[in-house]
Amino acid sequence: MFRKSISSVLIATVALAVILAVAAIVTYVSRSTYGLALDQQKQAMTQMTNACQRGLDVYMDGVRSMVGTLAARRSMQEALAGDAVRAEADLKQYLAANSKTIWGALLFNTEGLVVAGSTSSGESLAGQNRSERAYVKAIQGGQALYMPKDLLQVELGGSKALTFPIAQAVKGPEGKIIGGVCLFPLWEEYTKAFIDPPRFGDRGYGFMLAADGTIIGHAVDRSLLLKNLTEHEFIRQALEIKNGDLFYDWKGEQKYMVVSTDPDTGWKVCMSAYVTELTATATNQRNVLLGIGAAAVLVLVGAIMFAISRLVVRPLREIEGFTAAIAKGDFKAVLATHFKFEMKSLAGNIRTMVAELKQKLGFAQGVLDGFVLPCAVFDKDNKATFINSHMMDALDRTDDPQAQYGKTSGGFFYGEESRETLTLKALREKRRLDSEVEYTTARNVAKVFNVTSTPINDLDGNLLGVLAVWFELTEIRAQQKKIEAQNQKIAEAATAANTVSDQVASASE
Structure with a gap:
């Protein structure tokens, strides 16, 4: 039995009209306009390049004639x-x-x-x-x-x-x-007569190259004159071409260039233009057709606007507002209950998901807040995302923990962003690491810590970061040293007593 749903309404009324309209527009533009417009512009650029080359021949012939006349x-x-x-x-x-x-x-x-x-x-x-x-x-x-x-x-x-x-x-x-x-x-x-005047589109222009890739003429940027630009791939390609054309990318846009070489000097006349501007006519015609198609689509959309507004747009806006509030940390936001069809199921799933997130995030935050040992959390890029007050106290620091967020473990603990730390090593090796560390605090107090850095993974096993726990051993180690010193003294006293005892026994014999 046919089941009424949002997808069936949208597919039946919009899909066929949009697909046919867009397909007709794209087919017409791509097959009949774009290629023709580009070919015409390519021919125009080639003709202009050849004209400039002939102009160079005439110019150089005139110069040769003048110097020949003087020499004679x-x-x-x-x-x-x-x-x-x-x-x-x-x-x-x-x-x-x-x-x-x-x-x-x-x-x-x-x-x-x-x-x-x-x-x-x-x-x-x-x-x-x-x-x-x-x-x-x-x-x-x-x-x-x-x-x-x-x-x-x-x-x-x-x-x-x-x-x-x-x-x-x-x-x-x-x-x-x-x-x-x-x-x-x-x-x-x-160059004034032949290289400077030609323009192709809004930004197309002519320039000239010496045989070694030095700019010897430029219609737009005079600062490039006498500069060698062989560092650019398209210049090297132009030098390899005697007479021809090429496409190349310049600052994210495709350009087309025609090259002609003077046989006497080796100088190259080049005409360059942006492909988008060469095909502007085709683009304009495509836009007209797109406008016609858009008008047809609007007529169809108007017929179903009321249904979409009530069944899709309004519910999605409420869901969007709810999820945006949750994303910003407002876990007190409430999602309405008047949804229909698939939106009703979607809203229910979102409420369940948010409830689970609140429970898990609350649990995680509660664990971190209730952590009585000095601890800090660093993300997978070794940047601090959580530091408790116990950690700041242990390090004798009085600044705001949140002001340290974003620093690397080396930057936070030692003031050196690139310093190797146990936390960074645990991130790299993806395993728990323990080490006893001697540390000088912000008040220049020497302390001893047992540092444990444990990787944190998501449910898929992907590394999220590292939990670093610093347990202070300063008093314990001091007590151990004191006990060891006392034991040493007792041992020395016992040794002395034995010596005295042995001497008394010898005397009594």
Whole structure:
């Protein structure tokens, strides 16, 4: 025969509607929207990365053309032959015309000595020795063109700027390399135009890496420039990828990144964005559908609200209030008796359970309160949870026992949180341990205690903590020493008496 119950009412009216609505929403969103939105955003990021890469190619071609043009000028050959007047004028004129894009230009000979050159601000570079620089060594080694691998930080108008060296060999009339021209373009001109503008969602951005993992461009955080970030796994993965993409986790969120590598410099253009923002369109559509489903569910819920309110909600609130009061230690709380169906049985079981808890907790608390010996209880983490007044008296302490709760056994007994104690050893070994301990109290009184540390387990045998009982033996041990001293004196007296007796007997003979 069908039995009327809360579960039958809830299952019949709510389960089918909720399952069908949620299943339809999840299926539609996951199959038709999420994947499509993510793929579209991935394509957009890939296209932007490729565009930035092409921009870098055009930018570097322009720089190569400029340094090549300067290196081909006859004035450069004349300067390397000894007459640097025209070369100096050409370089200054060039810098004046390109002061917003070039930090400096210089001409050096095969020994690495700067023959002519200056910065865009007018500071002369002539006479400096650049023989240890990589671009000089490359030209000295016969390389016609030196492409940069790293960026340099320079002073520009009282602030810091980033540049890089690109050098072209200067050849003499016979075709032999006699020196080189080096330009220092301002790197920000490229990053402003290509790396800074792209945005993907609210927090997606572009950045660039040198071949060694150093940040050489960042659209959001300039403080990361020239910092090596290979400590991060996703940076190491990006360095391994020539051209491709990857997913990675950043601070608890999943991100997607596209990587493109410049073949000449090894620099990598990267575009990174949060997956949740790339799929925001799909999320919004899912939310709309969830709203429609929620409205349908609300209609069904409204039809059964009255029944649920009387049969479930109100009883559960009363049970919740009752159990919350018990959890807070109010064992005088009373649970009402007007429940129906399963709630009536549940309420009865809770009353029985609480009664049993009150009996067992009362018994346990009564045992602890009635303990006339110094004792303390420590939990499984070696933290004090109970200390009776007898323990405080035995240790000659006048502070509040409850103020010591939470301290380790070493911290409470000796003022050293990490100190090894018999209690900690009993916790670790999960067995009862006894030991006689000499202890100096808070009043600097030396005492002797018999310490017993007994593990406490729950009904399933799981370790709950340790009960530490300290029985004072100071007077007993003092009495023992006194008796031993007296026995020693008696023994010595007896020995002396025997000696005298023996002497008298000898004399009488």
